[in-house]
Amino acid sequence: MNLKELSDSLGLSQTTVSRALNGYPEVAEATRIRVAQAAAAANYRPNARARGLATGRSMAVGHVIPISTHHEMVNPIFSDFIAGASEVYLDRGYDMVISAVPDEREEEAYRALLSKGSVDGVIVHAPRSLDPRIALLREIGLPFVVHGRSTNEPGPYNWVDVNNRSAFLRATEFLMDLGHRRIGLINGLLAMDFAARRHQGYVEALHSRGIAADETLIHTSEMTEAQGYAAAKQMLALPAPPTAFLGASIISAFGIRRAIEDSGLVLGRDVSVITFDDDLSYLRDASDVPTFTATRSSVREAGRICADRLMSIIADPAQPPVEHLLEAALTVGRSTGPAPRGTTQQMG
Amino acid sequence: MNLKELSDSLGLSQTTVSRALNGYPEVAEATRIRVAQAAAAANYRPNARARGLATGRSMAVGHVIPISTHHEMVNPIFSDFIAGASEVYLDRGYDMVISAVPDEREEEAYRALLSKGSVDGVIVHAPRSLDPRIALLREIGLPFVVHGRSTNEPGPYNWVDVNNRSAFLRATEFLMDLGHRRIGLINGLLAMDFAARRHQGYVEALHSRGIAADETLIHTSEMTEAQGYAAAKQMLALPAPPTAFLGASIISAFGIRRAIEDSGLVLGRDVSVITFDDDLSYLRDASDVPTFTATRSSVREAGRICADRLMSIIADPAQPPVEHLLEAALTVGRSTGPAPRGTTQQMG
DNA sequence: CGGTAAATTCAAAGCGCTTTGAATATCCTA
């Protein structure tokens, strides 16, 4: 069923039917109702391509998720992020086009999205501290919102980010308040902007109490369970092991916990752990008292906010960029406690 | 830059340029080269909507991922599945359109996808044993491939599934061979087809050795860490606790492990665990000797296969349906061992 | 009741591409 058939069957012109369906004012109320009913009965929906061709808009947004060629990793947070964004698109009638693209084909992917005209805007995922994508998108003039930030990017642009620096700064302070002095940082890849900021927060907090960051207590890698385990295990075997850990994701934290228990220690008593928690639905830590003390920020909510922002930019591209900084909640669970006596003196 | 501008600049007709670009034979080789170079220089790509309108194909496939309204859960396996599918689409020039849709709006979503003409086919995710989507898609004539199966669906259709029954049958037998007789099953929601089949395999294996399934040792829920923990904890507190567990996902297994250790028991010695492992990139259990004994099947690979199949159906819709059954690998890790002496006699 | 303003409706153009059917250029053979 297409417009022509529908309008023919109603004895009306395509113009009138189109207008009736799209809510234009210059159509008689009686006609509008008649058209709406016929359309519903025929299960008619305008062809998206034809409409897009006529209007110049595709009613779709792109999400380009980078897949690191070396690691072939796909962060599970995308599932939740996308779910959040979807909620917004669904109500606005937008489609979501996803391209999972190897690092080196990213630029190509964005250019293709633009010149093929398949999307009206994009969400940029997983920005690095130094990220050419933002300049590229500015240059080609495709509306975009970044989930996260890119530290080295000059000039304003639309982003939605958690205050990663502050989150880890507060977490580190929280641990130091409990008497911990040797705190292991099990971080994500430093090239990622969020990881760099967390590192920064951690170091700042230590410095503010006159503690020098110890390189042997800082680990950087993909945030897998296995890496979390290996890194924590290794640090716990040091002559002066950490009494607490900061983990970059709940998945890392699982690994850290395993390493602790594996070493015959008790989580929350012998060794404390604070993790960043993206509040993923399948990894939710939401008992009355959560397992992990965490800096928590829902990535699904971030998805909603990003999508909403992008919709707004697409509707009015002239508006000034908005920088949306979310504060993570520091929620206390069972994985933290006072530093064991004696160990606080071990540091240099 | 559009076709008209490009062909004008070359002094050729749109017809010739279009044909040159699309590899039609009736164009002089010299012309083709000249056109190709000009197109590359101008960064020209045909407008997807216009092309779609002219050809009747959208060069996009849809993935409708259901979000259960009650749980608001998004399975992290989607990230990996999508990454696998993407690899295929990327090379074939297809876009991937994702709709994350609440249960009750699913039918609407599929109909919209069809009548708006935004996709040439769809992948059906997370089928239930009784799933109206397959009949719906057949009815509306949209090419589809199901990731999984729907037991109660009569007649053939294209699906790609792991042999869930066999996987859990073998896992259960493996545990019984080690002397285990009380085996806890911590499963996904039974309405899901994969969960029902795993349940079936488990029960069959028990029966084959004359053991009756014990309802108190069977738990069914979303496959979260928290649920895995709670269920295992509860079973371990039974008068006659299980000596082994079967987990439905690596995430559940994390919870099961925590419950075991929490109860002062040792994984692989006091209590054995076998988990289904979708081989998610961030949850990969790939040390020399994996932590968990597992029935493993890469969901990313499944994504590739589904996508490939769908491409093929779209190209030739007349071909007979293909049913693709993957066998999970039973890989032995450190989470299984002989049943502790004495406990094997506890059962009734 | 005539005439103008307002309310409705319509025909046709155009979005950027593919493809049909026709036109033109080139080649080869007798």
Next chain:
DNA sequence: TAGGATATTCAAAGCGCTTTGAATTTACCG
């Protein structure tokens, strides 16, 4: 070198929609 075959190129139609500008109806007022 004529004449048909073959190789290239082209103009124009059409995909299904929105939207412009014009046409037609209806409403209103003196």
